[in-house]
Amino acid sequence: xxxxxxxxxxxxxxxxxxxxxxxxxxxxxxxxxxxxxxxxxxxxxxxxxxxxxxxxxxxxxxxxxxxxxxxxxxxxxxxxxxxxxxxxxxxxxxxxxxxxxxxxxxxxxxxxxxxxxxxxxxxxxxxxxxxxxxxxxxxxxxxxxxxxxxxxxxxxxxxxxxxxxxxxxxxxxxxxxxxxxxxxxxxxxxxxxxxxxxxxxxxxxxxxxxxxxxxxxxxxxxxxxxxxxxxxxxxxxxxxxxxxxxxxxxxxxxxxxxxxxxxxxxxxxxxxxxxxxxxxxxxxxxxxxx
Amino acid sequence: xxxxxxxxxxxxxxxxxxxxxxxxxxxxxxxxxxxxxxxxxxxxxxxxxxxxxxxxxxxxxxxxxxxxxxxxxxxxxxxxxxxxxxxxxxxxxxxxxxxxxxxxxxxxxxxxxxxxxxxxxxxxxxxxxxxxxxxxxxxxxxxxxxxxxxxxxxxxxxxxxxxxxxxxxxxxxxxxxxxxxxxxxxxxxxxxxxxxxxxxxxxxxxxxxxxxxxxxxxxxxxxxxxxxxxxxxxxxxxxxxxxxxxxxxxxxxxxxxxxxxxxxxxxxxxxxxxxxxxxxxxxxxxxxxxxxxxxxxxxxxxxxxxxxxxxxxxxxxxxxxxxxxxxxxxxxxx
Numbered sequence: 221x222x223x224x225x226x227x228x229x230x231x232x233x234x235x236x237x238x239x240x241x242x243x244x245x246x247x248x249x250x251x252x253x254x255x256x257x258x259x260x261x262x263x264x265x266x267x268x269x270x271x272x273x274x275x276x277x278x279x280x281x282x283x284x285x286x287x288x289x290x291x292x293x294x295x296x297x298x299x300x301x302x303x304x305x306x307x308x309x310x311x312x313x314x315x316x317x318x319x320x321x322x323x324x325x326x327x328x329x330x331x332x333x334x335x336x337x338x339x340x341x342x343x344x345x346x347x348x349x350x351x352x353x354x355x356x357x358x359x360x361x362x363x364x365x366x367x368x369x370x371x372x373x374x375x376x377x378x379x380x381x382x383x384x385x386x387x388x389x390x391x392x393x394x395x396x397x398x399x400x401x402x403x404x405x406x407x408x409x410x411x412x413x414x415x416x417x418x419x420x421x422x423x424x425x426x427x428x429x430x431x432x433x434x435x436x437x438x439x440x441x442x443x444x445x446x447x448x449x450x451x452x453x454x455x456x457x458x459x460x461x462x463x464x465x466x467x468x469x470x471x472x473x474x475x476x477x478x479x480x481x482x483x484x485x486x487x488x489x490x491x492x493x494x495x496x497x498x499x500x501x502x503x504x505x506x507x508x509x510x
Numbered sequence: 511x512x513x514x515x516x517x518x519x520x521x522x523x524x525x526x527x528x529x530x531x532x533x534x535x536x537x538x539x540x541x542x543x544x545x546x547x548x549x550x551x552x553x554x555x556x557x558x559x560x561x562x563x564x565x566x567x568x569x570x571x572x573x574x575x576x577x578x579x580x581x582x583x584x585x586x587x588x589x590x591x592x593x594x595x596x597x598x599x600x601x602x603x604x605x606x607x608x609x610x611x612x613x614x615x616x617x618x619x620x621x622x623x624x625x626x627x628x629x630x631x632x633x634x635x636x637x638x639x640x641x642x643x644x645x646x647x648x649x650x651x652x653x654x655x656x657x658x659x660x661x662x663x664x665x666x667x668x669x670x671x672x673x674x675x676x677x678x679x680x681x682x683x684x685x686x687x688x689x690x691x692x693x694x695x696x697x698x699x700x701x702x703x704x705x706x707x708x709x710x711x712x713x714x715x716x717x718x719x720x721x722x723x724x725x726x727x728x729x730x731x732x733x734x735x736x737x738x739x740x741x742x743x744x745x746x747x748x749x750x751x752x753x754x755x756x757x758x759x760x761x762x763x764x765x766x767x768x769x770x771x772x773x774x775x776x777x778x779x780x781x782x783x784x785x786x787x788x789x790x791x792x793x794x795x796x797x798x799x800x801x802x803x804x805x806x807x808x809x810x811x812x813x814x815x816x817x818x819x820x821x822x823x824x825x826x827x828x829x830x831x832x833x834x835x836x837x838x839x840x841x842x843x844x
Contacts, residue, residue: 353819471663
């Protein structure tokens with residue numbers, strides 16, 4: 221009787237990559253923090269014990285207790301509920317600001333790198349000018365032009381971070397466009413759009429992913445920073461930056477109002493930094509070896 | 511080297527021209543009419559038209575831009591709508607405060623960051639290395655506006671060690687020479703002033719210096735580690751040199767070249783962070799001036815402050831690039 225040979229089931233590449241990535245404890249911590257953050261945003265209305273807007277002046281400025289774990293603010297609103305709902309604004313800022321920077325930056329970088337010549341020079345000079353401003357200063361100028369609001373602050377931060385993506389993608393395109401498979405596609409008569417979208421973009425994906433992850437945390441801090449200065453989300457929005465700014469006035473007598481939203485920002489940024497670092501190390505063979 | 515410097519100076523002029531266009535255009539689309547801002551809501555249409563003509567706002571946009579550029583080059587940004595002083599005067603009063611804060615923060619970052627990075631790299635994966643790396647990771651993830659408040663809470667309110675805001679106690683002020691409280695205190699020759707001004711600077715400097723400190727520590731450690739495996743270091747060890755000589759003369763000296771660049775490039779981060787730090791510690795610097803100017807739509811001050819900050823940033827970047835080219839010949843011959 222002949223034995224039936226069963227070929228081992230090969231795990232897909234992404235699964236092997238994920239397993240190798242999660243071997244690092246720091247990556248596991250980062251992924252756990254990001255996962256908790258995502259769960260908070262999705263199930264905010266189930267997790268938050270109160271509405272983030274409900275005022276109860278009888279309970280104003282109460283310290284952390286069983287009823288209000290993070291205490292209450294000057295209007296008697298539950299700080300925990302405001303922090304939980306504030307995660308939604310943070311996630312939105314990642315989608316809008318980081319997303320805008322990624323899409324605009326990729327488009328500019330692809331055009332500059334692929335077409336070269338005067339188009340490349342023109343785009344890169346604009347990028348140089350935008351990089352000549354300190355980040356927050358440029359964001360402030362743009363918000364000043366658009367008017368202070370949460371959405372405008374996200375647009376401003378998106379524009380501020382666009383040059384970084386543009387430079388990164390341009391560099392990637394310049395190296396990928398001279399590879400044999402791109403030259404082969406050109407020889408086969410593939411049009412420019414197909415070459416950019418099917419060959420160059422997917423092969424530039426890894427550094428984009430790393431940068432987008434690392435920038436996600438930065439974007440959360442910058443959006444909260446603009447709200448803190450009164451240039452982003454306006455009260456009574458439960459945005460972390462604006463809750464922190466409101467808490468600043470009562471800081472010495474009611475430390476909890478500003479402390480917990482700050483801790484939330486810190487945790488989210490830490491989580492994205494850990495995941496970003498792990499991704500960078502994972503995809504960089506030199507660092508993987510180290 | 512001269513050719514490299516000339517090329518960088520031409521690039522700098524182009525970038526500064528671009529910066530002026532960005533500042534002009536963004537202020538041009540500011541919500542609200544400048545004439546109405548200046549004259550108030552009760553002004554008649556004739557009065558508003560007359561002021562617009564007077565300010566050149568009825569001219570085509572490119573004419574307005576060149577007028578703005580010529581005025582800016584001669585230091586004229588118009589009168590501040592809030593203080594009724596020339597906008598550039600408001601900026602010059604605030605500028606030294608921001609410079610002093612940024613330099614103090616950079617000092618904190620370098621003096622602590624470089625030795626920590628070196629010591630961590632000498633024994634990688636040791637307990638000290640792990641502590642330094644954990645703190646540096648926390649440092650880069652820290653929102654500084656929150657860190658500032660925590661510093662105030664702990665060192666100002668609970669421990670009562672340090673003052674929580676301002677440049678000096680109310681009513682105490684050394685004679686103004688440079689506008690930097692510490693420098694003016696030293697010039698005054700009164701050591702009580704010097705100690706007071708330093709005490710007031712500690713919390714803001716540590717707050718603003720935290721992120722650069724973390725970055726400088728990380729880059730110093732990683733450059734030291736990568737330099738340790740180079741051939742010239744192996745040769746130095748093979749020659750029988752002591753470990754301290756190898757580290758100080760062969761590893762650290764070469765590792766510091768990229769570290770110097772990173773230190774220089776922190777200025778952008780510091781100028782951004784100064785906006786938030788000045789707001790938390792009630793410091794009358796450029797960042798706070800600009801935020802207030804934006805909130806009150808004082809556009810001459812916004813233009814002057816933005817142009818000055820961006821110019822300083824561009825010049826410092828040029829200086830960093832040139833020093834890097836000086837230290838590493840491969841850059842200037844590329």
